Amino acid sequence: MTESFDYFVISKTLQCWYEQNKRELPWRETKDPYAIWISEVILQQTRVNQGYDYYLRFIRRFPNVKALAKASEDDVLKQWQGLGYYSRAHNLHAAAKQIEEIFHGEFPKKYSDILSLKGIGEYTAAAIMSIAYREPFAVIDGNVLRVISRLFMIEEPVNSVRGKKKIAAIAHAILDPQHPEIHNQAIMDFGATLCKPKQPKCNDCPLQVHCLAFAKNVVSEYPVKNKSTKITNRYFHYFHIIHNDHTYLCKREANDIWKNLYEFPLIETSKPSTFIELQNTASFTRLFGANHDILFTHQSHVKHILSHQIIYADFYKVEIPDSENFSLPDKFQKIPAEYITDFPVSRLIHKYMENY
């Protein structure tokens, strides 16, 4: 009894704080489940500032499920270019088609149906249920994990199953079922702007009296977390081929970084390699044969840092005389030079194209 009352006070305090301090955001102007969905997927593992413009552009280009479903894969990827985690765009596109075919173009209203859509997990399903339909589902994202882990001094790592279950139980317990959409957005905004990972503003915190970690002066030790995996090094060698004002691009199909994005013909090596060493590989011969009239020029060496890998990329300009008879296998698309910007590419390729 006293416990549930305490939970109620916590939610009310958060909601009150939210009304005074919430950020004005475009996806908070609508109850359209489609728009809410797009915003939530864009914001997966992505800060509001980074996703803001993408949201506006995406909604303008694909205003509803039908528009997204009938768009081309490349068009959707192109809108996503630069945002990262490209499977989100792929899944968004697939889910729009799911909605068209399975739910007859109407965005589903049941939690289980929403959860069945590609790219929607427990967090996003709960966010849509609560924000678009005002149903009592508690969201659990990075902010909620941190806020609850501090408030209740959760000792289990938040990235362990036990820790997550413990926090999920509390998240549901403190949810105000009368105002789930306000509660959920309140606790996330609170975590993002006040109960931050570094330098939380405990002095301004309206939940200070409820916070066990603050009482023991150990806020900075929470959330407890298992250490992350280590990073790997990769070595990419790209060939920007120029032949009759055309170049070649290839779509990345493997389950790897940048899946479904395009890039120049690539040779990846397990160690740093000079051009001479590259020339002696079977991959090189497959691309360029034994043709001696080709002029290779080293253009740039780039260190590209991702979350769990570092890519060392060399770019070579490959000039082939117009008179030369040259072609590559079908998986490489021959592209007129002026069309290369039509293809969705990684940040790494985009930067090269900009400087070229």
Next chain:
DNA sequence: AATACGGGGAA
């Protein structure tokens, strides 16, 4: 239960 998946911003 672990790992892969981008890119950027803050300290």
Next chain:
DNA sequence: TTCCCAGTATT
């Protein structure tokens, strides 16, 4: 440098 962000899918 390190952390981590309105997480999900795969292994």
